[in-house]
Amino acid sequence: MSTASETVDVPADATASDRLSESWLQRFGEFVIETAIRLCGWSSILFVTGIFAFVAFQAFVIYDHGAVRLWTTLDWPQFLFGREWQPTLPTNPIYGTLALFVGSVTVTGLAMVIAVPLGLGAAVFLSEFCSGKTRETLKITIELLAAIPSIVWGFIAVVVLNPLIIWATGAPVGVNVLNGGLILALMSVPVIVSVGEDALKAVPDSYREAAIALGASRWEVVYRVLFPAAKNGLLAAVLLGVGRAIGETMAVLFATGHSVNFPSTVLDPVRTLTATIAAELGEVEKFSDHYRVLFVVGLMLFAIAFVINLTSDLIVKGIRGQQNA
Amino acid sequence: MIRRGDGATGSMRAPFATLDQALDNIQQTIVQAGEAPRQQLDLVCAHRPNDAPRGGRPRFQYYVDAVPMGTAGDGSEASPWPDMPTAIAELQRLSRDGALRIAPGEVARLTRREPFTTTSLDGKKRKRERVAKSIFMTMTVLLVVPLVAILVYLVVQAWPALSLELLFANPKNNMTAGGIWSALIGTFFLVMTSLLIAAPIGVLAGVYLNEYAPDNWLTRMVQLAVVNLAGVPSIVHALFGVGAFVLASGMGESVIAAACTLAVMTLPVIITSTREALASVPMAFREACWNMGASRWQTIRTIVLPNSISGILTGVILQVSRAAGETAPIMFTGAVFFVPVPDTGWESWLPYGPFDNCMALSMHLYTLRTQIVGAPLSLQFGTAVVLIGLVLAVNSASIALRVYLRSRKKW
Numbered sequence: 001m002s003t004a005s006e007t008v009d010v011p012a013d014a015t016a017s018d019r020l021s022e023s024w025l026q027r028f029g030e031f032v033i034e035t036a037i038r039l040c041g042w043s044s045i046l047f048v049t050g051i052f053a054f055v056a057f058q059a060f061v062i063y064d065h066g067a068v069r070l071w072t073t074l075d076w077p078q079f080l081f082g083r084e085w086q087p088t089l090p091t092n093p094i095y096g097t098l099a100l101f102v103g104s105v106t107v108t109g110l111a112m113v114i115a116v117p118l119g120l121g122a123a124v125f126l127s128e129f130c131s132g133k134t135r136e137t138l139k140i141t142i143e144l145l146a147a148i149p150s151i152v153w154g155f156i157a158v159v160v161l162n163p164l165i166i167w168a169t170g171a172p173v174g175v176n177v178l179n180g181g182l183i184l185a186l187m188s189v190p191v192i193v194s195v196g197e198d199a200l201k202a203v204p205d206s207y208r209e210a211a212i213a214l215g216a217s218r219w220e221v222v223y224r225v226l227f228p229a230a231k232n233g234l235l236a237a238v239l240l241g242v243g244r245a246i247g248e249t250m251a252v253l254f255a256t257g258h259s260v261n262f263p264s265t266v267l268d269p270v271r272t273l274t275a276t277i278a279a280e281l282g283e284v285e286k287f288s289d290h291y292r293v294l295f296v297v298g299l300m301l302f303a304i305a306f307v308i309n310l311t312s313d314l315i316v317k318g319i320r321g322q323q324n325a
Numbered sequence: 326m327i328r329r330g331d332g333a334t335g336s337m338r339a340p341f342a343t344l345d346q347a348l349d350n351i352q353q354t355i356v357q358a359g360e361a362p363r364q365q366l367d368l369v370c371a372h373r374p375n376d377a378p379r380g381g382r383p384r385f386q387y388y389v390d391a392v393p394m395g396t397a398g399d400g401s402e403a404s405p406w407p408d409m410p411t412a413i414a415e416l417q418r419l420s421r422d423g424a425l426r427i428a429p430g431e432v433a434r435l436t437r438r439e440p441f442t443t444t445s446l447d448g449k450k451r452k453r454e455r456v457a458k459s460i461f462m463t464m465t466v467l468l469v470v471p472l473v474a475i476l477v478y479l480v481v482q483a484w485p486a487l488s489l490e491l492l493f494a495n496p497k498n499n500m501t502a503g504g505i506w507s508a509l510i511g512t513f514f515l516v517m518t519s520l521l522i523a524a525p526i527g528v529l530a531g532v533y534l535n536e537y538a539p540d541n542w543l544t545r546m547v548q549l550a551v552v553n554l555a556g557v558p559s560i561v562h563a564l565f566g567v568g569a570f571v572l573a574s575g576m577g578e579s580v581i582a583a584a585c586t587l588a589v590m591t592l593p594v595i596i597t598s599t600r601e602a603l604a605s606v607p608m609a610f611r612e613a614c615w616n617m618g619a620s621r622w623q624t625i626r627t628i629v630l631p632n633s634i635s636g637i638l639t640g641v642i643l644q645v646s647r648a649a650g651e652t653a654p655i656m657f658t659g660a661v662f663f664v665p666v667p668d669t670g671w672e673s674w675l676p677y678g679p680f681d682n683c684m685a686l687s688m689h690l691y692t693l694r695t696q697i698v699g700a701p702l703s704l705q706f707g708t709a710v711v712l713i714g715l716v717l718a719v720n721s722a723s724i725a726l727r728v729y730l731r732s733r734k735k736w
Contacts, residue, residue: 040525041533044547045546048553050565050569119468121464125462142468144720147646148713149651149712150651156479159482193468218454219458254694278563278653281563281567298561309556310553
């Protein structure tokens with residue numbers, strides 16, 4: 001038997017010639033598709049740099065009858081630290097983004113105060129305290145929460161939360177920091193839950209088993225073992241939530257009241273960087289100073305988002321490196 | 326009048342006069358005579374003979390545990406004494422030092438723990454665990470309740486407007502009446518065009534990242550770019566769309582420019598889910614195929630892609646839902662407040678050419694809310710409900726596909 005299997009009759013020449021005959025076209029086809037795959041793979045880099053380049057181009061390059069020059073008349077100290085945003089003044093419009101920046105930061109901050117405990121709590125509950133059908137149902141529900149479009153959140157902010165806030169606090173208007181914070185909290189919670197849950201799931205089960213064997217309760221496992229072990233992943237979850245909240249546009253356009261203002265309480269209306277672009281870009285004259293300033297604000301947002309994403313990515317990659325070591 | 330309450334013969338009737346005497350007696354009977362130690366030993370200070378000890382918690386509680394916990398036992402629950410003789414000796418010492426003193430009606434109790442008995446510490450732990458669990462559950466419920474409440478509220482408010490006419494009629498009377506057909510078909514056009522652009526690029530990029538990318542700095546950059554592309558605010562995508570597609574490419578504000586902007590924005594969704602789907606195909610499948618002499622691309626085409634197609638579809642469907650809901654990226658690149666659309670005939674199904682302006686559902690809700698004076702609230706609610714319904718239906722399809730896929734997975 002063994003000798004028979006060793007002497008299988010293979011027409012070696014035939015196979016080789018078959019291969020040769022089809023290899024021409026095939027190899028060319030494969031070259032084409034593999035090049036396409038590589039190009040598409042690298043395209044993300046192209047798009048990110050493209051976003052930066054095109055927005056910067058719109059902001060700073062003046063293309064005037066074939067001559068190209070840079071737009072240099074922006075008053076940077078005023079742009080960064082000016083407290084007034086009055087782009088429509090007929091003479092000497094003022095482009096100070098500090099109030100807008102503060103608006104973005106306060107609304108995002110309030111949203112995080114609400115969303116981080118809720119989001120991480122829900123992540124812990126989903127990953128450690130429930131299982132099976134309950135877990136799947138809750139996960140799907142939270143996923144659906146993420147699917148609701150931002151314009152609908154804005155609509156909800158005006159027609160549902162606005163009267164609720166007026167009724168509950170007696171404030172004259174219900175579109176304010178509180179409203180924006182609540183809406184952004186609900187919008188950014190799904191990110192925090194799913195990334196946070198991934199971080200908790202990434203902690204090896206042997207850690208949990210070791211802790212339980214030593215007599216720890218499940219709460220002690222969470223508090224003493226999982227939190228320290230998944231610290232970086234949870235931090236990344238929070239950062240991604242911040243990124244989601246600070247970049248949100250349509251919802252805050254409706255929810256925050258849209259008046260340039262340094263808020264002193266959560267019941268003051270504010271205006272954010274994103275909402276300013278959304279509200280004003282449609283009205284400005286193309287390539288006017290105001291138009292360019294809006295693109296500079298866009299660059300600012302791009303930079304903020306870039307830093308947040310880079311940091312969270314480095315943090316997550318940091319844990320992977322440690323775990324491999 | 327100290328007596329031993331452990332049921333020793335005659336002790337109720339003939340109590341000891343002092344605590345020290347009682348402890349001496351215990352030492353003689355238990356430690357020296359080797360009498361079998363009892364589960365629990367109560368030292369009760371009674372008012373009179375035959376007085377039943379008062380209920381409630383003993384003033385002093387000491388523990389003996391054969392399994393030593395900690396080194397220096399002090400008789401407490403957390404670090405019990407190792408055996409009975411030590412316990413009695415320690416109690417005698419405490420009594421001599423004046424640390425163990427019981428007033429009439431009070432009890433000092435010495436408990437001998439069996440291995441694995443529940444201690445009050447365990448009870449406390451379990452209680453704390455229950456509290457923690459219910460807090461975490463409340464947090465989760467707090468996220469789910471608003472979602473359900475809002476959905477119900479929106480549907481109730483939109484009820485008068487919900488009808489087939491809402492879906493299939495065009496806006497009338499300056500958009501204060503009629504339906505949302507022209508916006509609905511506009512969203513459909515935008516989403517499909519963006520899908521046509523994003524799906525091939527995204528899937529191929531996912532294939533690159535999972536199958537081709539070497540472990541080097543370039544791949545690292547690509548991954549970083551995908552993460553950042555997903556994190557760029559939608560309004561910045563809009564600015565990019567204006568700069569790159571509307572102006573630089575000369576598309577003008579059109580369906581195609583808006584669709585390109587949406588495609589770039591939703592690309593990371595497809596890339597990430599394609600990559601995950603490919604990564605879930607076991608390495609052994611590929612190795613088996615390579616061993617048959619197949620090339621890399623042949624392996625991907627015949628083995629990897631067929632085995633991950635449902636996962637890839639999930640990502641593509643998610644892209645659709647994401648693109649359908651966005652407003653900011655399209656409001657400056659192609660979507661406008663109003664475009665007259667024919668009410669009947671084939672033109673009502675193909676109202677927009679690639680270089681025309683179009684309406685979109687999300688933009689329509691924005692328009693109704695901010696631009697139209699006297700748009701009835703029920704119409705606004707109706708539009709919002711149709712938009713949510715559309716997005717949630719698409720999302721549910723993706724979830725259903727994922728669940729089905731998981732149930733069918735053979736490896």
